[in-house]
Amino acid sequence: MPASAAEQAVRAAFAEQAGWCRSLGSPLTALVCDLLAERPWPESVVARRLSEWPGDPRPSGDAVPLRLCGGLHAGVRSGALSALAECYPPHVLPEREQLGSAIDEAIVLPALAECLDRPPQTNEVGRANALFAGALAFADRFPVPVVLFELGASAGLNLRMDRFGYDLGGLRTGDPASSLQLKPAWRGPPPPDSRVEVIERRGVDLNPLDPVTDGDRLMAFVWADQADRVAQLEAALKVARTHPVTLDKGDAADWIEARLAEPQRAGTSRLVYHSIALQYFAPESQQRVAAAIERSGKAATPATPIGWLRFERSPDDQDPTLRLRSWPGGQDRLLATCHPHGGTINWLGGARGR
Incomplete structure (x- = not known):
């Protein structure tokens, strides 16, 4: 089934964010964004919301990639995403398939969808x-x-x-x-x-x-x-x-x-x-x-x-x-x-x- 226009826009936003992360020295976050841009999303609340995103998902808009990446990192830090934690520091940069599988496991958790409600907020x-x-x-x-x-x-x-x-x-x-x-x-x-x-x-x-x-x-x-x-x-x-x-x-x-x-x-x-x-x-x-x-x-x-x-x-x-x-x-x-x-x-x- 062809991807909706909203899903295509979200995938393009992840690809754009991957480029920014790579140029700013974060190969891990760049790879996470690459995989979310390229791979099928497992059926879940997160996937449904991504494929139906109503606004501008780009980094300069609603910053959807950073919302989800922040949620994934929060899950690693809290201990809720153990498989994904095996792909994050202090571990070395993982293979694409290992990281992709860990992201798939995380996406199906309903609680992860909450991160999409919160715009990214940093204090650099x-x-x-x-x-x-x-x-x-x-x-x-x-x-x-x-x-x-x-x-x-x-x-x-x-x-x-x-x-x-x-x-x-x-x-x-x-x-x-x-x-x-x-x-x-x-x-x-x-x-x-x-x-x-x-x-x-x-x-x-x-x-x-x-x-x-x-x-x-x-x-x-x-x-x-x-x-x-x-x-x-x-x-x-x-x-x-x-x-x-x-x-x-x-x-x-x-x-x-x-x-x-x-x-x-x-x-x-x-x-x-x-x-x-x-x-x-x-x-x-x-x-x-x-x-x-x-x-x-x-x-x-x-x-x-x-x-x-x-x-x-x-x-x-x-x-x-x-x-x-x-x-x-x-x-x-x-x-x-x-x-x-x-x-x-x-x-x-x-x-x-x-």
């Missing part, structure tokens, strides 16, 4: 490498205590970026006693050796997660064969449990308009930032976010500066870029190009550059 702490370097550049220009506002904060792990330790191109910075020590592959000069003094931190997300109760969910969406990312997230969750932050549930545009309308104390700065989040905002929300920040920027003074730090990928960029716009003045600087997960930083911002 490797991006803190770039974000903290950008915060150093902002603090270099405006050396005053800073209030952090993060849009699309997920569990707020990167709101604690000053609680992590770093080696950024030879510059040792951040918290040397932190359980999370980050050292990206760094090209170019180090960022400014400035001080980031955070006096307040707030974040917003449509569905904020709690590092204590939702840690397993976050871990499930990290690709299992990327041991460094797994270890980084485990360490960041430990930091988060010790250092709570305020996360609000809501629309980013509504939220930042309200936050920036609040009085700013003289002698403090504000840094608004987001990482691989803007693409998920509705076009109207993107425009409102930009307009709110620019309005606040026009009102900024040397005693009340504001910065806008963006770790995002635009259609014209091969890799995500790190850009910092700051006021007074509205200067916009391309600071770096980055690996999407933050593990490689090509720093362009120079050591100072006021």
Whole structure:
């Protein structure tokens, strides 16, 4: 029987996701996606939902492949999928038939269908490498205590970026006693050796997660064969449990308009930032976010500066870029190009550059 148009679209989405996983260094997740794109799905609730998916299953849409891959990884981590666990680390990359059979066993479990109800949600702490370097550049220009506002904060792990330790191109910075020590592959000069003094931190997300109760969910969406990312997230969750932050549930545009309308104390700065989040905002929300920040920027003074730090990928960029716009003045600087997960930083911002 020919596959429905919906099933064909879902299979194409798995094939597309396989390409992304392979290019980003996860051969295991790429193989899982290959098999789900190619093999017949055993009759099950999961198969029926996949073949009747009503929306856009692509990675840029409903991200159906990552939903299911997250569910499979969660089952491995919980011990519910023992056959599949034999194919996951610490075991070596399995043969296609072994992995395919294990996936077939998992798909027929009705409980697995629940993962299709939840969009993937990550909190990639490797991006803190770039974000903290950008915060150093902002603090270099405006050396005053800073209030952090993060849009699309997920569990707020990167709101604690000053609680992590770093080696950024030879510059040792951040918290040397932190359980999370980050050292990206760094090209170019180090960022400014400035001080980031955070006096307040707030974040917003449509569905904020709690590092204590939702840690397993976050871990499930990290690709299992990327041991460094797994270890980084485990360490960041430990930091988060010790250092709570305020996360609000809501629309980013509504939220930042309200936050920036609040009085700013003289002698403090504000840094608004987001990482691989803007693409998920509705076009109207993107425009409102930009307009709110620019309005606040026009009102900024040397005693009340504001910065806008963006770790995002635009259609014209091969890799995500790190850009910092700051006021007074509205200067916009391309600071770096980055690996999407933050593990490689090509720093362009120079050591100072006021």
